[in-house]
Amino acid sequence: MPVTTTQMLTLLKITFLLNFLLVGCSEKKESQKTEKKKTKTALTIIKNDDCLNCHSIEDKSVGPSYLKVAQRYESDFSTVNRLAKKVIEGGGGLWGGGQMSKHPRLKSNDARRVVRWILSLDDSVANPNPLLATPSVNLPAALQRTSADSETGLALYVYSSENSDSTTPQRTGVVKKVHFVGEDAFGELSKASTLKMTGFITIEQRGKYFFKQVRIGKGSVVLNEATIVNENDWDRETDIDLEAGTYPITVEYQLNNEHSHLSLQWITPEDEYYRVIPEEVFTINAPQNQAALLESSHSLSFLKATINR
Numbered sequence: 001m002p003v004t005t006t007q008m009l010t011l012l013k014i015t016f017l018l019n020f021l022l023v024g025c026s027e028k029k030e031s032q033k034t035e036k037k038k039t040k041t042a043l044t045i046i047k048n049d050d051c052l053n054c055h056s057i058e059d060k061s062v063g064p065s066y067l068k069v070a071q072r073y074e075s076d077f078s079t080v081n082r083l084a085k086k087v088i089e090g091g092g093g094l095w096g097g098g099q100m101s102k103h104p105r106l107k108s109n110d111a112r113r114v115v116r117w118i119l120s121l122d123d124s125v126a127n128p129n130p131l132l133a134t135p136s137v138n139l140p141a142a143l144q145r146t147s148a149d150s151e152t153g154l155a156l157y158v159y160s161s162e163n164s165d166s167t168t169p170q171r172t173g174v175v176k177k178v179h180f181v182g183e184d185a186f187g188e189l190s191k192a193s194t195l196k197m198t199g200f201i202t203i204e205q206r207g208k209y210f211f212k213q214v215r216i217g218k219g220s221v222v223l224n225e226a227t228i229v230n231e232n233d234w235d236r237e238t239d240i241d242l243e244a245g246t247y248p249i250t251v252e253y254q255l256n257n258e259h260s261h262l263s264l265q266w267i268t269p270e271d272e273y274y275r276v277i278p279e280e281v282f283t284i285n286a287p288q289n290q291a292a293l294l295e296s297s298h299s300l301s302f303l304k305a306t307i308n309r
């Protein structure tokens with residue numbers, strides 16, 4: 001069912017307001033525990049900084065609307081880095097007059113988190129993987145699937161860093177599990193590639209999940225628009241309360257040398273130890289009957305995915 005832009009914008013507005021309320025409440029709690037380091041969500045940062053003086057979600061003001069920004073760019077590593085840098089350093093020239101002020105006190109991690117959030121505003125849930133029509137030819141066998149296989153796994157896009165400003169992937173394919181370890185884990189992929197894996201993860205049982213991305217180099221995991229692992233916390237765990245349902249997930253990883261490895265693991269409510277997230281829970285496309293539901297749950301993400309840090 002196509003959701004009209006107006007409907008989507010209304011949802012965004014509601015989400016935005018609800019988030020303000022939720023963020024407001026949690027801040028009160030946080031301030032009582034002075035020792036605990038505060039983790040900022042994208043929305044806390046946007047709210048506490050001066051972004052909203054010049055931007056709104058859907059309408060042009062001094063700067064472009066965040067929705068327009070999301071529609072203009074892909075949400076890949078290099079774009080996120082470039083836009084985060086621009087937010088910190090300020091600048092103009094791309095949106096027809098007007099300069100963005102500098103934000104030198106904004107940490108680059110926080111800037112990237114905000115930019116990722118902005119870019120996720122237009123994620124097309126109905127057709128998340130338009131590039132799958134061009135399957136990869138050069139990936140190691142373990143990374144390839146035939147069309148006879150069911151659609152479990154995640155869509156893989158490989159970007160070459162030499163060409164990092166381009167948003168066109170060099171190769172595409174399908175991964176079953178996010179588990180690249182051992183010698184030659186990445187086959188003939190260039191040592192300077194960036195991988196992006198996207199699709200959906202189905203949570204059967206409601207409860208507390210622990211996620212971690214074991215890796216060398218930079219990577220991130222975004223679950224239902226919430227960044228649960230960012231570039232800097234390698235091998236660190238995030239616990240998150242999840243309702244049963246199907247959520248969009250994006251895993252990114254930047255190869256950096258011959259020892260590059262990556263493994264995405266979790267502890268489910270029934271388990272005690274980390275194990276590699278099994279392929280059965282990943283699907284490339286949103287399940288048909290869930291598509292409509294997802295359109296709304298996607299923008300109401302923060303209500304469903306509550307990160308405990």
Ligand code: HEC
Pocket residue numbers: 046049050051052053054055062063064069083086087091092093094095096097098099100101103106114115118
């Ligand atoms: C003083 C007004 C102002 C403030 C404050 C401001 N912006 Fe901007 N922003 C702009 C303008 C103007 C542009 C368009 C710049 C251009 O044309 O290249 C822009 C562009 C952007 C872009 C797109 C950049 C690109 O290259 O396409 C992003 C992302 C962005 N702003 C995020 C933010 C965030 C996040 C904050 C708060 C930390 C913020 N802005 C605060 C005025 C502002």
